[in-house]
Amino acid sequence: ACGTKEEAPKEPGNENPVETPNEEDKETKNLVIYCPHPLEFINPLVSEFETQSGIKVEVIAAGTGELLKRVESEAANPLGDIFWGGSLSTVKPLMNLFEDYTSANEDAVQDDFKNTEGPLTRFTDIPSVLMINTNLIGDVEVKGYEDLLKPELKGKIAMADPSKSSSSYEHLINMLYAMGEGDAEKGWDYVDKFIQNLDGKLLSGSSAVYKGVADGEYVVGLTFEEGGAKYVADGAPVELVYMEEGVISKPDGIYIINGAKNMANAKAFIDFITSKEAQTIIVEKLNRRSVRKDVPAPSYMMPKEDMNIIYDEEDYVVANKNTWLEKFNDIFTDY
Amino acid sequence: MSNSIGVKNAVKRFGDVTVIPDLSIEIKNGEFFTLLGPSGCGKTTLLRMIAGFNSIEGGEFSFDEKVINEIPAHKRNIGMVFQNYAIFPHLTVRQNVEYGLKIRKMEKKAMEKRVDDILDVVKIKEYQDRLPEHLSGGQQQRVALARAIVIHPNVLLMDEPLSNLDAKLRIEMRSAIRDVQKQVGITTVYVTHDQEEALAISDRIAVMKGGIIQQVDAPEKIYTRPYNVFVSTFIGHSNLFHGIVVKEEDGIGVQFMDGTKTCLNTLTDVTPGTKVTVGIRPEEFGLSETGILARVKNKTFLGRYIVYELDLPEDMILPGQSSIEFSQDLGQAEKLYEVGETFFLRPNPSKINVFTEDGEKSLIKDVRWDG
Amino acid sequence: MSNSIGVKNAVKRFGDVTVIPDLSIEIKNGEFFTLLGPSGCGKTTLLRMIAGFNSIEGGEFSFDEKVINEIPAHKRNIGMVFQNYAIFPHLTVRQNVEYGLKIRKMEKKAMEKRVDDILDVVKIKEYQDRLPEHLSGGQQQRVALARAIVIHPNVLLMDEPLSNLDAKLRIEMRSAIRDVQKQVGITTVYVTHDQEEALAISDRIAVMKGGIIQQVDAPEKIYTRPYNVFVSTFIGHSNLFHGIVVKEEDGIGVQFMDGTKTCLNTLTDVTPGTKVTVGIRPEEFGLSETGILARVKNKTFLGRYIVYELDLPEDMILPGQSSIEFSQDLGQAEKLYEVGETFFLRPNPSKINVFTEDGEKSLIKDVRWDG
Amino acid sequence: MAKKRSFTFWSGVTLVIVLIFTLFIVYPLLSLFVSAFRDPETQAFTLENFMKFFSKKYYMRALGNSFKVTTLTTLLAVFIGAPLAYLTTAFKIKGKGLLDILIIISMLSPPFIGAYSWVLLAGRSGVITTFVRNTFGIELGSIYGFGGILLVLTLKLYPYIYMYTKGTLKKVDASLIEASESLGCSGIKKIFTVIMPLITPTILAGGLIVFMNALADFGTPMLIGEGFVVMPVLIYNEFISEMGGSASFAAAIAVILVMVTSVMFVLQKYVVNKKSFTMSSLRPIQAKELKGWKNIAAHVLIYFIVFVSIIPQATVIYTSFKATSGAIFVKGFSLESYRKIFTSLGGPIVNTYKFGVIAIVIIVLLSMFISYLTTRRKSTLTNIIDTLTMFPYIIPGSVLGITLLISFNDKPLILSGTSLIIIVAFVVRRMPYTLRSSAAILYQISPSMEEAAVSLGDSPVKSFFKVTAIMMLPGVLSGAILSWITIINELSASVILYTGDTRTMSVSIYTEVIRASYGTAAALASILTLTTVVSLLLFFKVSGKKEISL
Numbered sequence A: 001a002c003g004t005k006e007e008a009p010k011e012p013g014n015e016n017p018v019e020t021p022n023e024e025d026k027e028t029k030n031l032v033i034y035c036p037h038p039l040e041f042i043n044p045l046v047s048e049f050e051t052q053s054g055i056k057v058e059v060i061a062a063g064t065g066e067l068l069k070r071v072e073s074e075a076a077n078p079l080g081d082i083f084w085g086g087s088l089s090t091v092k093p094l095m096n097l098f099e100d101y102t103s104a105n106e107d108a109v110q111d112d113f114k115n116t117e118g119p120l121t122r123f124t125d126i127p128s129v130l131m132i133n134t135n136l137i138g139d140v141e142v143k144g145y146e147d148l149l150k151p152e153l154k155g156k157i158a159m160a161d162p163s164k165s166s167s168s169y170e171h172l173i174n175m176l177y178a179m180g181e182g183d184a185e186k187g188w189d190y191v192d193k194f195i196q197n198l199d200g201k202l203l204s205g206s207s208a209v210y211k212g213v214a215d216g217e218y219v220v221g222l223t224f225e226e227g228g229a230k231y232v233a234d235g236a237p238v239e240l241v242y243m244e245e246g247v248i249s250k251p252d253g254i255y256i257i258n259g260a261k262n263m264a265n266a267k268a269f270i271d272f273i274t275s276k277e278a279q280t281i282i283v284e285k286l287n288r289r290s291v292r293k294d295v296p297a298p299s300y301m302m303p304k305e306d307m308n309i310i311y312d313e314e315d316y317v318v319a320n321k322n323t324w325l326e327k328f329n330d331i332f333t334d335y
Numbered sequence B, C: 001m002s003n004s005i006g007v008k009n010a011v012k013r014f015g016d017v018t019v020i021p022d023l024s025i026e027i028k029n030g031e032f033f034t035l036l037g038p039s040g041c042g043k044t045t046l047l048r049m050i051a052g053f054n055s056i057e058g059g060e061f062s063f064d065e066k067v068i069n070e071i072p073a074h075k076r077n078i079g080m081v082f083q084n085y086a087i088f089p090h091l092t093v094r095q096n097v098e099y100g101l102k103i104r105k106m107e108k109k110a111m112e113k114r115v116d117d118i119l120d121v122v123k124i125k126e127y128q129d130r131l132p133e134h135l136s137g138g139q140q141q142r143v144a145l146a147r148a149i150v151i152h153p154n155v156l157l158m159d160e161p162l163s164n165l166d167a168k169l170r171i172e173m174r175s176a177i178r179d180v181q182k183q184v185g186i187t188t189v190y191v192t193h194d195q196e197e198a199l200a201i202s203d204r205i206a207v208m209k210g211g212i213i214q215q216v217d218a219p220e221k222i223y224t225r226p227y228n229v230f231v232s233t234f235i236g237h238s239n240l241f242h243g244i245v246v247k248e249e250d251g252i253g254v255q256f257m258d259g260t261k262t263c264l265n266t267l268t269d270v271t272p273g274t275k276v277t278v279g280i281r282p283e284e285f286g287l288s289e290t291g292i293l294a295r296v297k298n299k300t301f302l303g304r305y306i307v308y309e310l311d312l313p314e315d316m317i318l319p320g321q322s323s324i325e326f327s328q329d330l331g332q333a334e335k336l337y338e339v340g341e342t343f344f345l346r347p348n349p350s351k352i353n354v355f356t357e358d359g360e361k362s363l364i365k366d367v368r369w370d371g
Numbered sequence D: 001m002a003k004k005r006s007f008t009f010w011s012g013v014t015l016v017i018v019l020i021f022t023l024f025i026v027y028p029l030l031s032l033f034v035s036a037f038r039d040p041e042t043q044a045f046t047l048e049n050f051m052k053f054f055s056k057k058y059y060m061r062a063l064g065n066s067f068k069v070t071t072l073t074t075l076l077a078v079f080i081g082a083p084l085a086y087l088t089t090a091f092k093i094k095g096k097g098l099l100d101i102l103i104i105i106s107m108l109s110p111p112f113i114g115a116y117s118w119v120l121l122a123g124r125s126g127v128i129t130t131f132v133r134n135t136f137g138i139e140l141g142s143i144y145g146f147g148g149i150l151l152v153l154t155l156k157l158y159p160y161i162y163m164y165t166k167g168t169l170k171k172v173d174a175s176l177i178e179a180s181e182s183l184g185c186s187g188i189k190k191i192f193t194v195i196m197p198l199i200t201p202t203i204l205a206g207g208l209i210v211f212m213n214a215l216a217d218f219g220t221p222m223l224i225g226e227g228f229v230v231m232p233v234l235i236y237n238e239f240i241s242e243m244g245g246s247a248s249f250a251a252a253i254a255v256i257l258v259m260v261t262s263v264m265f266v267l268q269k270y271v272v273n274k275k276s277f278t279m280s281s282l283r284p285i286q287a288k289e290l291k292g293w294k295n296i297a298a299h300v301l302i303y304f305i306v307f308v309s310i311i312p313q314a315t316v317i318y319t320s321f322k323a324t325s326g327a328i329f330v331k332g333f334s335l336e337s338y339r340k341i342f343t344s345l346g347g348p349i350v351n352t353y354k355f356g357v358i359a360i361v362i363i364v365l366l367s368m369f370i371s372y373l374t375t376r377r378k379s380t381l382t383n384i385i386d387t388l389t390m391f392p393y394i395i396p397g398s399v400l401g402i403t404l405l406i407s408f409n410d411k412p413l414i415l416s417g418t419s420l421i422i423i424v425a426f427v428v429r430r431m432p433y434t435l436r437s438s439a440a441i442l443y444q445i446s447p448s449m450e451e452a453a454v455s456l457g458d459s460p461v462k463s464f465f466k467v468t469a470i471m472m473l474p475g476v477l478s479g480a481i482l483s484w485i486t487i488i489n490e491l492s493a494s495v496i497l498y499t500g501d502t503r504t505m506s507v508s509i510y511t512e513v514i515r516a517s518y519g520t521a522a523a524l525a526s527i528l529t530l531t532t533v534v535s536l537l538l539f540f541k542v543s544g545k546k547e548i549s550l
């Protein structure tokens, strides 16, 4: 991505104050994408898009949080056009930062993943999973959440602070609904026990989890599918487990930033990313599940039918986000 | 070039310690003026006030009638030799000396010439490329001296500039300073602890004590006719005797406690019977057949003369004097005395000084009070 | 307590500059030994070698026969007064003085007592709680002095300890040092630039020049019977005359270029006709009807005597002398001379010194060469 | 009068500085602090945020943790750094130059990478851990949590003390030490009675730096904290975690941090002022030869410490050559990582050094002026300025970055996306290093030097530049080196502020890190290290200094 930066004379960075920042400009030949995704993830798609459209794409990479904050802070004078990444539950509260747009491929998208809100175009479908280090697990059997309470695993579980990592937050939700058999509030006594078994260890970022498990720092990790799949693909001593008590699978998205300077290009990119060929690349090269009806999951991934897929109550979850996080936090602090 | 210096009612405080209560002096244009006084009496302080480095708590400083209290130090065109040298450690000897000239944008050739000259004068040419840390104390001091003189300032302020030099070198430096000073006509204020030095080079000397000026006068005057006991004892040695003014047939005189009388024609008219303090210098005694009987308690050889420390009857002399001395010139002296021997001494009437009993005021004719 | 100090063939180099080529001295136990010499001659260097602060390029240093080249400074039980004071800026006056005693784990009461005493002696009691930077130069110097003396070291090394004090205070400090030194019996090596001081307090004086010892002797001897012209001119003033040894009826003598003859019985037997250099001090002249004709070129008042700078026939005197001087004791002098007046001078035969023509060696009887 | 004299010039300088500060420090931070007293929704004034903080055990614990770590780190850093500096100054140590370079290198462990290499080494499956486990059957305490953080921070921070102390020791006049020896004092005693007091001001200054650095560091606890939460991590999360927190709460925490440090700062200032005194040193300390076992002991000690502190860097460089498959390291070596980053390298390097140089120049100038003002021209105003300079330093970089972004992203002054804003961030964040050391050394330069210059006709301005400034250089430079190094490694602010063509090395490294591609990250880090060392060597060549620390 960085390779592109030398040229692009009229790059947003040098936007001079005289011009009115929010004016839409169709002539621009470039596009600025804020994106937390790994390079090898972005590159194939971006270069494909560049060759097709002749638009120079510039990727600003950083943590999801940092990028979101940037979008927020730059509202008055946006320097980015597209925010690509971040799970729905993360972005929903900040929807107002993003432009309404419905991609050209909306009809091809699975019903679960339609953009009903306006700005929230779905990008891929990500189940929560357990990641297990096969070197360290020994003969301990891990099929789902229940097994995480085993004393042998005390202190060997990698879980990120849900108040810091969206993937971890998804797991919390997943836990509550899976263990509470559909009633989140019932799930808390499990969470309580589970936290005890964490033995006061709580990582501070999504990546710390899969990295930790892969490096053999932890035996089990609670993470998202692609996070682990990557390592499986790279041949690390890890395997993925889809919780038998139930797996919630949530999409992440791609969004146009309010008053993007390269609005036209942004829209073009969204259309591209949701197109069949792009989604196919994603599935084949990038260990992810497509949001389209016509693109099946990669062969080596457990097909969704074989999982015990369950659902949460979106509005209820959104409503309770803070209470739950605090509750989790309190329980954790008490041990 | 040079200018006169005026100080009116100067006051200096450090915190709540008043170091200079109220001091006034007039230093004439081109004069070589020396501040002499016990350690801690305020010499450096006064000097630094003239230079503009100390805040002024009160009073008025002026160059040629022009008040300078507000003029920053660097605009006063002064040269200063600091008591602690304050040479720039990061510059070589030569660079240190050039410093002031560079600032004055002096033409290269002329500058080199002048620097070379001064380096010769103070005899540190050979070290010109060394850093100060490689110099001996005296050498450092001479760098400081050269650096201050070379700029030919209007006013040259020197704080014990020769204190670390040997007598010989000091005499040479002295005359060097003197020459430059005269030829360029620099008004010079000189602080020293060395009386001989002060006496030798000064046009006038101000004797200070506790921040107060005791006497300002020509060297000879200061030595021969001190205004008060402090000056007479601080500069050179003075033996102090109790005395009573008595009327003699041929004028008035003083009588010592042992009855010896000396009649003086130098006294202001004091009513006979008044108690006085008489100051007699070691060399103002002569040996004779009668007079004050003295016993040699101790003798010290001091080169061109010998100093005898004497035993005298307790009640004759003022208490608390470290010693009573009689000095004998060795050049001609026919007989030397050993410890224990006794002899009679006669004060030299024309020389000795008489003060009020409290020692605050001289009673000698025309010792004026315009100090 | 104290010990003797031996230095054998000491060598000191700074880089490739040899400051001390080959120096040997014996300092007796309890002696007060003074190093005197022109600025930069190596006094401080030698002192620092004895103290153990300078590397030793060669030779052997010993305390009481015991070689100390390898013993670190802090084990030598020395006291040292540094030329630049080197008082601890972070400690108050009192703490500075206590420092050494604390190190020696001295008992509290005794320590306080001793510190109080020394503070009184050097007259800085009133400043005891100040930080050094708030002290005047002389006050700082006295702190340094007190700090070194108070520990009653075996060897006391002082590098111009009084250079910033006024005559009066200096004399007091001197005797203070002297007292402590004698009563505790400290072997003292004293560096000064002040001859009078050296003459007054030293048991023996070593005169140095360019790192080489010129003469080691008792003060009086050094002054009256210098080994060579350098010593005679460096200590006190000496007027140097050309002379030829001549045979008189009553023994041999020297003849000056104007024909004046002075016959001496102090000369070693020198074959008549040899050219010599005659050294005569200003006070070794007497006024008389005949003798060397002199004109007053200049007069300086120096307290107890007047120094006349004289004009003499060029060919009589050695070239390159800053001045030819005759000093007249004021105590008794009946007539003073003005600039321009002339008179006849007679050297005092028993006092004057005669040297080989090159001035390297004295020709006076029993001026030994064991320096 | 001394004050009045140079009224015009210095007050001019003061004015300029005040302007700069109000614009780039007061204004942004004020808006941040104000928001701490705002209700996120209603924007109404409230103490909510603070009450929340003090009411919850979790946060209080974080505060406690922060304190524990910070104070201990500071102490340890002093106990390691100061003695090290003394040994290398007072005695002949073989390979001194090399040591200095290594120590400096150990300072520039880029964020995350440094701590991560500790995981690789001493983590549960770390090289050392497994080695010890397999050979001796001993379980080492893990690198995670309090202990680990302490270790990493200490090793990362003691060099600061080392550099500062070294700078000052060069100013101590040898005759003072000789004096104490002549009084029969030696060894430890000498150190405690003379040397320590003389360098106390500096140590305090350095200590403050370390204290704040440790207090603000969040990279390390992020990576190896494992539930050991500290303040900056809190702020970071509340502010920028992908889960989004309450900005105003974050601000509140920031305010609390600032309060704490301000107190420390004022305290330190107070002590220094009391302990301050001037020394004019003509004869600096000369390194002596150590004899016998002492010599050996000294060498062993020094080399051991330096070795340990260089480990992370070594690991980074080592891993940069390891073969990788995607995100994970595999057996064998390759230049793969380097090949991967090669194309995208040019820009970041150029940027890093371009911004760096500009920033450091500004920093040095400002520091000299400010330190002079605050030590020689004391006044309430200068004191305020002095204190202000420390604020940006303790606010986590990312927070600072965002405050800057918010403040300068709209008319009248739009800096967002420009190089300028990054440079500003560099300057305000990294000035304290240079500033502290400049101030410390000024305390030891006798004013009479400057007076001498003035007496020779120099205006106070000139005399400042020609005498005081030059004599300050040792201290200034030893601080500047730190500023320089930390600038080059600055991440948390730049990551918020950078755009495509203002991307710096450490940003590139970080972006690799968050993509969990540590191979390439290591490669970048190694190159960064290399170039930094080169830049330093160059600097010393130019400035004609023999030794690294001045």
Ligand SMILES: Nc1ncnc2c1ncn2[C@@H]1O[C@H](COP(=O)(O)OP(=O)(O)OP(=O)(O)O)[C@@H](O)[C@H]1O
Residues within 6 Å of the ligand: B014, B015, B017, B019, B037, B038, B039, B040, B041, B042, B043, B044, B045, B046, B083, B193, C133, C134, C135, C136, C137, C138, C139, C164
């Ligand atoms: N910065 C200061 N703070 C407080 N008192 C001071 C300060 N500087 C000097 N003093 C005091 O002021 C008095 C005069 O000091 P000054 O330096 O003028 O003495 P001096 O005449 O130069 O003595 P010396 O001949 O020893 O140098 C001394 O008693 C000294 O203690």
Ligand SMILES: Nc1ncnc2c1ncn2[C@@H]1O[C@H](COP(=O)(O)OP(=O)(O)OP(=O)(O)O)[C@@H](O)[C@H]1O
Residues within 6 Å of the ligand: B133, B134, B135, B136, B137, B138, B139, B164, C014, C015, C017, C019, C037, C038, C039, C040, C041, C042, C043, C044, C045, C046, C083, C193
């Ligand atoms: N560190 C040094 N490096 C080089 N030369 C030095 C060093 N220290 C002293 N010297 C030289 O050695 C010689 C002797 O120095 P020293 O300090 O012993 O002189 P001194 O007799 O004490 O003179 P003064 O009476 O002026 O203090 C001087 O010429 C000096 O320049």
Ligand SMILES: [Fe+3]
Residues within 6 Å of the ligand: B163, B194, C163, C194
């Ligand atoms: Fe003297």
Ligand SMILES: [Mg+2]
Residues within 6 Å of the ligand: B043, B044, B045, B083, B159, C136, C137, C138
């Ligand atoms: Mg003084």
Ligand SMILES: [Mg+2]
Residues within 6 Å of the ligand: B136, B137, B138, C043, C044, C045, C083, C159
């Ligand atoms: Mg000396």
